[in-house]
Amino acid sequence: MRWKIFFIFLLSFKVLVLADTYSSNAFAINGEVKYKDLQYFDYVNPKAKKGGHIKEYAIGTYDSFYDFLFKGTPAKGLNKLYDTLMVRSLDEPSSQYGLIAQRIERAEDNSFVIFHLNKNAYFHDGVEVSAFDVEFSFYTIARGDNPVMNQYYADVKSLQVLDKYTIRFDFSNTQNREIALILGDLPVLPKHYYTEDIAKNPLKIPLGSGPYQIENFVAGRSITYKRVENYWAKNHPTRIGYFNFDKITYDYYKDDLVALEAFKAGRYDYRLESSAKNWANGYEGVALKNKNIIQEEISHSLPSGMQGFFFNLRKPIFQDILVREALNLAFDFEWSNKNIFFNQYMRTKSYFDNSAFGSAGIPINEELQILMEYKNQLPPKLFTHPFVLPTTDGMGENRENLKKAQSLLREAGLSYKNGKLYTKENKPFVFELLLVSPAMERVAIPFAKNLQKIGIDMKIRIVDISQYLNRLREFDFDMIVAVFPQSLSPGNEQSFFWGSKAAKEKGSYNYAGIENVVVDALIQKIINVKNYQELLLYVRALDRVLLWNYYTIPHFHTKNFRVAYWKFLEHPSITPLYDVGFETWWVDEEKLQKLQREYPSFRR
Structure with missing residues (x-):
């Protein structure tokens, strides 16, 4: 009799925790989903023929079949092996539709989410997918040795397997609207297949449930x-x-x-x-x-993100904002676009270019109010001048910009001897640009020649993909060409792109080593926004702060x-x-x- 009373209590508890929830097989964090009764997506051919053996290519090498591990170079195409809880639509900015999760319940106060699994889902060996596999996947991927993954899922406080087909995630930050979307992207690994630490045998052929x-x-x-x-x-x-x-x-x-x-x-x-x-x-x-x-x-409608020459602020020579601004003046985009790129590109002027999130002009109204809170910690020009990248006539001289650069370098306390620039410590201003793509050398060489004209020696070094990844993880570089893609709903990923905590964690994506309290505060506000309008305001404010601190020399996009x-x-x-x-x-x-x-x- 005692077990029956306990069972009734559990049922009552389950009804209690599911109160005040939204339940559906799809959801969007900004507005409503496009496909109310999904048959197939508009951008597919439902009658497409199956067949054929196609070949693609990759550069370099690989030594791992697991792209969520901290170490190793993963093989291409691994995302084809695993199904995820939900699937993102490619013609909506922030919508997901159930796959392994047949139905999702979200608390109205965003304190938890419950995934109800599709009982027809099974792995390639015929074993059905259960909530215990989702639990195993979360702890392996989100709580493993990869600091990026740890930070990405940081707002998940706990999880609980409610039954074989039901799993609940509770959140420590109820303001993070994106966290349910992030969990929906979770690949599901088979718990029964992995009897030892995956990292011990990175070339063990994976078992998945995917196509x-x-x-x-x-x-x-x-x-x-x-x-x-x-x-x-x-x-x-x-x-x-x-x-x-x-x-x-x-x-x-x-x-x-x-x-x-x-x-x-x-x-x-x-x-x-x-x-x-x-x-x-x-x-x-x-x-x-x-x-x-x-x-x-x-054509596409993706934000451009930011590609550029990124400074490593962990290096003393790049810690002065005047120095970083001066080096920006040495990059002649107009000449490169004309002579190298066949005029195919436009200059990237924002970390969120080609989207509504990019900043423009000077901050006004609500955005100004947001930034005024940090006025004493921001460059004064942010409030009075639009951020404008230097331009040239494309003829290759760039004299005026280089003169301005020299003035900024002297203002920063650097000095010239026999045409060479010296640091405050009386050392030659020399640094290395680390590259993995030989194609990028064509962009770097003209930049290096301009730097030579103002007494700076930039050495260019190209390494293979394995060495490059290892050096990135250790932040063992002076400058790199980095690419930071942006989503249609910026959120958690900003913290490991630009956050102070990520700057200290080897293996993170904060390659620039940014430690800025205003950046940290704005990222947290972006994560905690209540609606799309707030998201626009805080992302634009973040964009301005990143631009005016000259963490990168922006490149170009199409x-x-x-x-x-x-x-x-x-x-x-x-x-x-x-x-x-x-x-x-x-x-x-x-x-x-x-x-x-x-x-x-x-x-x-």
Whole structure:
């Protein structure tokens, strides 16, 4: 009798904790979801044919099948192995639809979230997915050895498995509207498969529940995924029109120039091009002339994020804001765009460029009120001048900007001897730019020449991907070219991009070493916003603070995806707003067979 009373108590408790909740199979943190009754997404072809073995490429090497570990270089394509609790739509800014989680309940006060799992979900070995697997995944990924993951999920206070198909997460910060979305992205790992620490054997072939599994690999050189025929979610609304290739192989190349030549020879099938020079003339040849290779620009609505030369403020020579501002004046974007980039780019003027979150002009109204609280801790010009990057006529002289740079350097207490710049400690001003991409050297060399004109010696060093990642994790560099993509709903990720805590944690993304109390305060306010309008105000305020502190020398961006592919690949007529959507493409078998007769490299 006692156990019955206890059981009734549990039922009563469960009803109590589920009071005042929203329950649905989809949700959005800004507004409502687009698809009220999802059949399939607008940007897919629900009748796309399955089949074909396609090849993609990667640069460098790999030594791990687990991209959430702190150490190692993960293989490409690992996201194909695991399903997540929820799936993000690629044509909405912040919406998720249930996958492994069939239904989600969110507390009205955002104090907890409960995921109800799909009882049809199972791993590739036939074992069903349970709440215990979700629990294991959380502790492995979010509470493992990776400081970025730890910080990303920091607002999860605790979790509780309520039953085999139900798991609850309680939050320490009820103001963080994004935390449910972050949990929805959690890949689910099979607890029964991992009997030892994953990090001890990073090349153990993973067991997943997703659309693909690893068929074979040559460590560091190639990896092939094959489509799972009995994939549990192949008819799920979020998966219709997706994952149409039977096999996907990633071949690794030493550098991008070699990889480009391999593409033109038909050794792989698809490239997302990042080089303006390659895009302008790198694809020339018989295959392009005969229209067997297609170059296509696909417009998108993604924020540009920030790419630039990032200073490491842990280095004494970069701690003075006047020095950082002076070095900004030495980068001649207009000349580079004209002579290197074929005028394909526009200058990135904000950490959130190409979005509503980018700041402009001077702060006014509510944004001004936000920043006035920190007035004594901010550069005075932030309140009186729009942030404007230096410009030139593109002719390559840049004299006026370099004169201004020298004045700033002298104002910072540095001095010149025989045309060389010396620090306050009477040491030559010398630093190293660490690169992993040889293509970026073309951008760096003209910058280095301008720095030489003001007495600064910037040495350029290119290293392989493994060494580069290790040095990033240890913050072992003076300056790097870094890229910080931005989402359509900025939130938690800002803390490990720019937060003071992340600056002290090796392996974080705060490469610049930013420790700024105003930045920290604004990030916390961004995480805790109540609505979209507040989010706009606080992100714009953060943008201004980051810009006016000159943590980077901003680069450039384009509003299009530049894709090159062999003509046997097809894609839907509608492309998603916020992604290329390559996982929705498919093979035209007739065109492939024709190419196979013409190009021996297509016979796989």
